[in-house]
Amino acid sequence: MNGKSINRAVACQSIKEFMSNEEIEYKALKVLEANPQLSQRQLSAELGVSLGKAHYVLKSLIEVGWVKLDNFRRSDNKLGYAYVLTPAGIGEKAKITIRFLGRKQSEYLELQAEIQDLQVEVEKIEQGNNSVGKPHEKTD
Numbered sequence: 001m002n003g004k005s006i007n008r009a010v011a012c013q014s015i016k017e018f019m020s021n022e023e024i025e026y027k028a029l030k031v032l033e034a035n036p037q038l039s040q041r042q043l044s045a046e047l048g049v050s051l052g053k054a055h056y057v058l059k060s061l062i063e064v065g066w067v068k069l070d071n072f073r074r075s076d077n078k079l080g081y082a083y084v085l086t087p088a089g090i091g092e093k094a095k096i097t098i099r100f101l102g103r104k105q106s107e108y109l110e111l112q113a114e115i116q117d118l119q120v121e122v123e124k125i126e127q128g129n130n131s132v133g134k135p136h137e138k139t140d
Contacts, residue, residue, distance in 0.1 A: 031046045065089070
């Protein structure tokens with residue numbers, strides 16, 4: 001692995017760590033709102049995080065009052081748990097959604113500018129390659 005690949009891997013890991021808290025909370029609220037009867041294992045798979053991380057996030061959402069734990073009777077007549085968003089959780093999800101959208105729109109604009117810069121760079125390279133191998137005219 002060369003230096004650029006290592007730097008890219010570190011950047012990707014940093015991005016994943018950066019999005020961890022608020023983005024994982026947002027995704028957890030979104031997933032639980034749609035399917036409150038998910039197990040922690042299923043939630044961890046949906047979020048793409050470890051079971052321990054899913055447990056930690058879920059526990060913190062319950063502690064701050066955004067999610068409450070309810071019992072329900074499953075089809076096999078055993079008790080199960082449902083993670084239900086509280087009114088505060090629904091309100092916080094809306095706030096996080098607004099911040100998340102703003103951040104993603106900003107990232108999108110930055111990405112568009114970067115793509116435009118790369119396109120200009122590629123055009124310059126292609127123009128340079130078109131002149132390579134052609135004989136130069138002598139001027140005296």
